[in-house]
Amino acid sequence: MSTQDTGTRTPSGAAARPGTPRFIDSVSLIAGREVSMRLRSKAFLISTGILMLAVLASVVLGSLFGGQSEAAKVAVVGGAASVVDGNDALEAVPVDDQAAGEQLLRDGEVDAIIVPAASDPLGVVVVGLDETPSNVMQALAVYPTVELLEPAAVDPGLAYLVAFGFGIVFFMSAITFGSTISQSVVEEKQTRVVEILLSTVSARALLTGKVVGNSVLAFGQILAIAVLALLGLMLTGQRVLLGGVGPSVIWFVVFFAVGFVMLAALFAASSALVSRAEDVGSVTTPVTMLVMIPYILIIFFNDNPTVLAIMSYVPFSSPVGMPMRVFLGTAEWWEPILSLLILVATTAAAVLVGERMYRNSLLKTGPRVKLGDALRG
Structure with a gap:
């Protein structure tokens, strides 16, 4: 007795139906798109070039005006x-x-x-x-011998310049790339392109790709600034200053790489709450304030050990607070590691919350989505 095969088979020579792309493939594709779009932007390239020249000029001018002058x-x-x-x-x-x-x-x-x-x-x-x-x-001129009861370990003028450098670089990079993520999210939502994207990739992959792509660009820019500054100090003979600034710059790059992921996720999540580009500013204001507050504090309280100690452990300000303490020599060897662990844990929590808000708000158009609705889904 013959048995009929009721199972389904793909006919010989017929093409199999393509399946859903893997998560890592989707993330790589979206991140690559974000990077390529920014690298093709003349405004981005020009602004990056100006920033590089400003860093190089500050190092050169520092060697001319801050270094030892020639004997008269x-x-x-x-x-x-x-x-x-x-x-x-x-x-x-x-x-x-x-x-x-x-x-x-x-x-x-x-x-x-x-x-x-x-x-x-x-x-x-x-x-x-x-x-x-x-x-x-x-x-x-003849001056009497001067003795200080509590001599400063670092020149106050130099400390202010280093604090200003950390603050302005963190502020400019976070705002620039954070705004890019916000505009991309709202543009895709306003033009309904996101509906097409979500038919192929998941909301989690879409958000991860945007965060990864812009984080790579931001980290690359910060790394280029750090290398250029350290190289400039070496070429201008400021090796004494290099020995003091070098470790703090390395810690700044590490903290920024982690901290920006946190900020990028929050920028994307908050932008998904609205459907019009005109409303982006209102929903991203809290995140922008989290970027501005550390910049303001490091400028005005760079010589206050109590404020710096608090800043170095608060996740949103530790990318500038802890490197500054490393430069001043007021941080113990284990403190940057502990602060970095706190920042990593906070970043993981921010990414999870941001992904939930992003996923629950992305397909909702019209009025602004309430924060509670975005969290509940």
């Missing part, structure tokens, strides 16, 4: 050489008489002339061309 050249006559001897800030150019020194001064070869004068209490007279040679006078 002075023409010395006779016994006046004893006043200049041993003074590293002055370079003596011996001349036979004052007339020869005046000729060098008029030719711009020296900054001033130092001649002996018995009538002067100091025994010498400084001769300038058309104004008082302040650099020479400062080099000749």
Whole structure:
């Protein structure tokens, strides 16, 4: 007795129906699309180039104005050489008489002339061309020994510049790429392109791809800034400053890489609550404030150890607070690790909450979706 085969078989030579793409493939495709779109944007490339030039210019100007200046050249006559001897800030150019020194001064070869004068209490007279040679006078000035009860480990001016650098780079990068994610989410929702995308990929894959793509760009930009700054310090001979700034810059890059993922997920989730580009600003304001507050605090309280200590453990401000404490030398070796673990845990929670809000709001058009509805689904 023959048995009929009731099972379904694919006919020979017939093409199998394509299945749903894997999650990792969907994420890679969406992330690649986000990266390629940004790299083709002239505005992005120009702004990145300007930012790179600004970083390089700040390092070069710092070496010119903050580094050691060249010794001032002075023409010395006779016994006046004893006043200049041993003074590293002055370079003596011996001349036979004052007339020869005046000729060098008029030719711009020296900054001033130092001649002996018995009538002067100091025994010498400084001769300038058309104004008082302040650099020479400062080099000749005699100051008493100064002792500090609580000497600062880092120059306050340098500390402010480092704090400003961390703050402005964090603020600009987070706002720039966060705004890009927000605009992309609302544009896809407003044009209903998202409905086509969701017929092929899941909302989780779509959100993950956007976050990964923009995080890669943001991290690449921050890494390029860090490498350029460290390379500039090496080429300009600021090795002492490099030794102090280097570790804090490395920690800043690490903290930013984790912290931006958290911010990117929140930008995307909050933007999914609205269907019009005009309403993006109102829903992303809380996230924007989370970016602005650390920038403001690090600028005005970079010398306050209590504020910096709190900032270094609050997830939204630790990307600037902890690297600043590392630079100042006020953080123990284990504190950056603990702060990073807190940031990683907070980022994971933010991504889970953001994914739920994004998934529950993406297909809802019309009025703004309430936060409670986005969380409940």
